[in-house]
Amino acid sequence: MAEVKVFGAWGSPFSKRVEMGLKLKGVEYEYIEEDLKNKSTLLLKYNPVHKKIPVLVHNGKPISESLVILEYIDEAWEGPNILPKDPYERAKARFWAKFIDEKCVPPMWKACWSIGEEREKAKEEASEALKFLENEINGQKFFGGDTIGLVDIAANFIGYWFPITEEIVGLELMTQDKYPNLSKWAYEYCNCSFVKENLPPNDKLVEIFKGIIQAQPASN
Template sequence: MAEVKLFGCWYSPYSRRVEMALKLKGVEYEYIEEDLSNKSPLLLKYNPIHKKVPVLLHNGKPIAESSIIIEYIDETWEGPSILPKDPYERAMARFWVKFIDEKCAVGMLKACTSSGEEGEKAKKEAAQLIQFLEEELKGKKFFGGDNIGLVDISANFIGYWFGIIQELKGQELLTKEKFPNFCEWVNEYVNNKFIKENLPLKDKMIEILKAFL
């Protein structure tokens, strides 16, 4: 039987993405929790370049970087497809993941952690980015259509972590009036049984985020 191990961290959205992908496919795996303030020699051995979680170990072979790991999982195991089959749809899914990671998550975090003039500018910029997601979600339940797909899994930070950060900061960047489709997606997302089971508990997240913020 294949040996699958995941080095992760419970509050990491990147780790949670990989856990969601493994569970969607029904892959059995051993989970190893990392203390990111005191990384294990194994994590440093398997991800010497980035020294980050998640790392997937499949029959002794390590793979790092959540997006790459998810594609590997999708290609290696049977079960529901995480990436679309159609090449154009696949390319688009990858495009949105890159946009969410490199632009949205960064911009949204900046909007709620900066203040004054810089904060106002960051909020405007973040709103422009979210507007693109708002358009993309028009007429759709999930980014993947009726079912959770690559983009939904990868958007866990903006779908869950970000809402808690906003609550803690007393901010309301995402309102139903401004972004009805996006807010409806967040609502479907956090209430989806599968997603819910794979998100960290809110109370625990609040504790750790308070320390970070």
């Protein structure tokens, strides 16, 4: 039997991408929780370049970067497709997954934890990026059509983590009025039984995010 290990962090949307990919394929794996403030020697050995989670180790061979890992999982194991079979649709899925990581997640996260002019700029950047996703999902249940695929898993931060953070910090960015298609997608995605059972507990994330707020210096 193949040896499969995942080095991750329970509250990380990037770790959860990998776990969801493996569970979608029905692959058994050993999960290893990392202390991101005191990273293990194994993590540093397996990912010496970025020194980050997640890392998938398959029969002793490490693969880093969540989107790369998801493609590897799709190719290495039988089961439901993570990426479409059609070459053009596969290219589109890769494009939107990369778009989410580069153009959506950074400004959305920054909008939550910055203040003043910096927050406003981040909100503007995030809003522009979300408009593209709003148009892309139009008329579909999931980005992958009727079934969950690469882009849906890549967008898990947008669907689950971000709304929790928004509420805690008092931010109104991804509203239902402004992004009805994305809001509907987020509901469908988070309430899909497969996704729901693999998301981190809401109350634990709330506790973590409140801790971040308390640790921030008071603004004038």
